[in-house]
Amino acid sequence: MDRVTLISKKELDIYMNTTRQKLxxxxxxxxxxMTPKMLADKLQISASGVQHHIKxxxxxxxxELDHTELINGITASFYKPAQVTVQVGLxxxxxxxxxxxxxxxxxxxxxxxxxxKQMKKRIELHGDKDPYNxxxxxDIMSGVVHLNRQQSDDxxxxxxxxxxxxxTPTADSSPWEYAIIAYNAENICDE
Numbered sequence: 001m002d003r004v005t006l007i008s009k010k011e012l013d014i015y016m017n018t019t020r021q022k023l024x025x026x027x028x029x030x031x032x033x034m035t036p037k038m039l040a041d042k043l044q045i046s047a048s049g050v051q052h053h054i055k056x057x058x059x060x061x062x063x064e065l066d067h068t069e070l071i072n073g074i075t076a077s078f079y080k081p082a083q084v085t086v087q088v089g090l091x092x093x094x095x096x097x098x099x100x101x102x103x104x105x106x107x108x109x110x111x112x113x114x115x116x117k118q119m120k121k122r123i124e125l126h127g128d129k130d131p132y133n134x135x136x137x138x139d140i141m142s143g144v145v146h147l148n149r150q151q152s153d154d155x156x157x158x159x160x161x162x163x164x165x166x167x168t169p170t171a172d173s174s175p176w177e178y179a180i181i182a183y184n185a186e187n188i189c190d191e
Contacts, residue, residue, distance in 0.1 A: 001164045002059050005087040011094055014056045015086070016103050019045065023053050024062060024081060025110070029175035033066035033078035054079055062086065083167055111179035113142065138176070144185065152184065 008014050014020065026042050027034060034042075036050040043050065057063040066080040088100045115138055122137060147155060159180060177183070 001085045002082075003087055004084045004090060006060070007089055007092070009096060012061060012088070012103075014060055014178070015062070015088070015144075016099060017053070019049070020053045020057055021106075021110075023050065024057065027063065027079065029080045029177065031169040031171075031173070031175070033080040035076045035078055037076070039079075094144075101141055106178045108181070111177050114141075114177050116165075143163070143168075155182065 006015050018049060022043055022078055026039055033089060036047045036054060037147045039050045039054075040047040054063055058065075061084060062082050063079050066078045069076050069078065089096075090100050090104065092100075159182070163178075166173075
């Protein structure tokens, strides 16, 4: 999968815009490309506003035109998220380091909030309080595993390959949102 690395202030400002983040999320969880009108209805903003945000995201290579269709005599453009990994340059120490940190924290918080809402909705709709049944529909796991160098390389490769192999929606798939943090914690307590 291609990578888009955001380095400049302009790139970060385009990406960090709250509306654009919502637009990217909506495109990512949709099982099909969407028009600006469809996105506007979902996000409750104007279609022209959506079109403006799409153009900005296309400049970064994060959204692309999927196809056009003639609908009631009007050519409708359908957009989809580009199959790229976004890197915000967390390892860079520059004037935008705090912006990057906040972006990542917000991204993780958004996934957690979505998880909470989905679990609550599932329980309300189905009365499903069996934790084993709920785990099939999502889970939060944390802890420590002990891996040698080869095992840690294998873990990161498995995660990356699995995610990259499942980014394209299919007719029988449903979107699973994720936030994965995995790192070598050796000597972290010594600091």
